[in-house]
Amino acid sequence: MTIPTFSDVLVAHDRIKPFIHRTPVLTSSFINELCGAELFFKCENFQKAGAFKARGAVNAVFGLNEDQASLGVATHSSGNHGSCLSYAAGRRGIPCTVVMPHTAPQAKKDAVRGYGARIVECEPSTSSREAVFAEVVSKSGAEFVHPYADPRVIAGQATCSKELVEQVEGIEVVIAPIGGGGMVSGSCLTLSNLAPDIQIYAAEPEQADDACRSFKAGHIIADDAPQTIADGLKVPLTDITWNFVKNHVADILTASDNEIIDAMKLTWRRMKIVIEPSSAVSLATIFKNKQVFAGRRVGVILTGGNVDIEKLPWL
Amino acid sequence: MTIPTFSDVLVAHDRIKPFIHRTPVLTSSFINELCGAELFFKCENFQKAGAFKARGAVNAVFGLNEDQASLGVATHSSGNHGSCLSYAAGRRGIPCTVVMPHTAPQAKKDAVRGYGARIVECEPSTSSREAVFAEVVSKSGAEFVHPYADPRVIAGQATCSKELVEQVEGIEVVIAPIGGGGMVSGSCLTLSNLAPDIQIYAAEPEQADDACRSFKAGHIIADDAPQTIADGLKVPLTDITWNFVKNHVADILTASDNEIIDAMKLTWRRMKIVIEPSSAVSLATIFKNKQVFAGRRVGVILTGGNVDIEKLPWL
Structure with a gap:
């Protein structure tokens, strides 16, 4: 830690x-x-x-070195961290993937897509989210930015x-x-x-x-x-x-x-x-x-x- | 003019x-x-x-001399001017009367009373408003502060x-x-x-x-x-x-x-x-x-x- x-x-x-x-x-x-x-x-x-989550997301995204950044960032969040990370990645011009349950509110999905990020949907369960997220990271090499434990x-x-x-x-x-x-x-x-x-x-x-x-x-x-x-x-x-x-x-x-x-x-x-x-x-x-x-x-x-x-x- | x-x-x-x-x-x-x-x-x-009407109302109220001020101010308004004049009079500690139709929204009446002003109700017609307002002014000697023609x-x-x-x-x-x-x-x-x-x-x-x-x-x-x-x-x-x-x-x-x-x-x-x-x-x-x-x-x-x-x- x-x-x-x-x-x-x-x-x-x-x-x-x-x-x-x-x-x-x-x-x-x-x-x-x-x-x-x-x-x-x-x-x-x-x-x-x-x-406020724009602060942490921007710090994480702009602190990446060029090699890391080119692979993009990813997170799982159906809340403000998802859209804030999307905002940050958009400002740096790097890929961003947000894993969220297909049951998430449309407004949250729109916000993430509005900043140019990609959404990958999962089932509304912890096991599905973790499995889908692991696959996203392993395929893309994206840097995981946790909503708060980071x-x-x-x-x-x-x-x-x-x-x-x-x-x-x-x-x-x-x-x-x-x-x-x-x-x-x-x-x-x-x-x-x-x-x-x-x-x-x-x-x-x-x-x-x-x-x-x-x-x-x-x-x-x-x-x-x-x-x-x-x-x-x-x-x-x-x-x-x-x-x-x-x-x-x-x-x-x-x-x-x-x-x-x-x-x-x-x-x-x-x-x-x-x-x-x-x-x-x-x-x-x-x-x-x-x-x-x-x-x-x-x-x-x-x-x-x-x-x-x-x-x-x-x- | x-x-x-x-x-x-x-x-x-x-x-x-x-x-x-x-x-x-x-x-x-x-x-x-x-x-x-x-x-x-x-x-x-x-x-x-x-x-913004607090600006004009405060200027009118605090520009009165002591004699005028002691008789208070009055207006007819079921909108922001009524509550803003009430606010201004309250800050100076002088009486304020607002004539408004009895049909005005409760929230507007509450705002005026919340600042300590008195409401006198009239019918929702121009003739009633003018008659009631004239009586208020003649009885109290209050200074009329028009919502904008002042x-x-x-x-x-x-x-x-x-x-x-x-x-x-x-x-x-x-x-x-x-x-x-x-x-x-x-x-x-x-x-x-x-x-x-x-x-x-x-x-x-x-x-x-x-x-x-x-x-x-x-x-x-x-x-x-x-x-x-x-x-x-x-x-x-x-x-x-x-x-x-x-x-x-x-x-x-x-x-x-x-x-x-x-x-x-x-x-x-x-x-x-x-x-x-x-x-x-x-x-x-x-x-x-x-x-x-x-x-x-x-x-x-x-x-x-x-x-x-x-x-x-x-x-």
Whole structure:
């Protein structure tokens, strides 16, 4: 297991800058009053391809040497990592293959193809996905870029918290949603080096609270196919992300799907921004744990904005 | 008729700065490619109370002397001006009364009351509104702040284009939606003084194209109760706004309601921001008139983000 270092983060930030947005930080006095804290929303929903995962994907793709790059990259993902890796490969002009179940939403398939990548469909089971993916890699020689269990990806995601503390003075707490733990690990990596006094919280759906239970148990617990509206957060921790979580996270807070939807609607209504359900989990947990955040300056990482506006969870 | 001057704009900007957002300018490389121009979106959907009208309302309210202010302000509006005037009065701590038909959407009433203003309901007819409003003013002595036919309001709206040209270098064209003409007049006022080479276009719904027909005819034509999804743009020009439009606007372009909805959806999907239908009219007309904007740097004023997310026009 290779653990990325803070110097990897600095290299990553220089490498990815031409291809990503330095996303803005927005505030809402209305939401601040509601929760009794000062929240600074880092808007990765405005990021390239609509999610923070463009950072890690671009870092992995542009860090390849020419020989590796010419063979392309591949991943399995029916979520934001698939489209973000496709975006990154498109910018470098190299092949990209994404393995996803044939049951994946059409919008996700369109996004991947829109960036010029190839989709190889599998059955919606782990065994099929692994078999199909292995064949893709062995035939093409493509470099596997895992959605989060990859030091290049974590170093890329880590640039988000770096920008946040450059953009806002006096941040005391950072909170981000946790699924596989890529964004949280990146935040731990940056903040433990750059601003070790900042507390790091993770936010998780109650219905996929494996990271919270892992945190309490002291070892990784993986759920089998959890169901939650926050569909980016169903995946389990791995050794590399668990290493960051157990050493640097202050606590993992949870919220129900209804609370997540309420926080999502409030954000749309008051901040006038489109965020996906996974992005709303942090705010939902802040409302449930006001005493933790009261009076503090809190960085809230909004992870993405890829939602089907024809099928909103409250309709 | 008092025409505001550019020095009124400078005074207004200093006056309102503590109470409004200097809203960000966003871009979308995807939308740029689609239309073949460089668009710079001035995000007044992020403005206080969710609309540019906070600028004019705050300027009017904070420009009152103490005696006038103590009697409060009043307006008739079932749209953004009502909630923005309520916001401004709330910030100064003076009374505000908004006359609106009892048929107005609950969300609009809630917004006005949320800022602490009083609503007086009338029947949904011009005669009832005028009678009820006259009684409110005569009883309270409140200062009438018209939604757009008011030099203080126009000077306030004019600060939006001033910020835009401060934020983005080399703007060649500015386009904004036109209803009563407050935002377009403000843009004319600022740009004709500050950057007279910038062309100003207005964008209007086909189904409420009275300003377009006025522009072609050379005199004001007012429609009787037009129907369009862009509900902020149903009102007619008045002498003061017509004066700016006829002297400074290059052309008035129109788009159908379906084209407006398509542009609105594209903006939500690609830019991840919530805009109301009236805000999408400019982009809809840009797509219909690509030759006008091709290769140019275009400031696009997104006027507001107040939309009922439970009742979206495409659902």
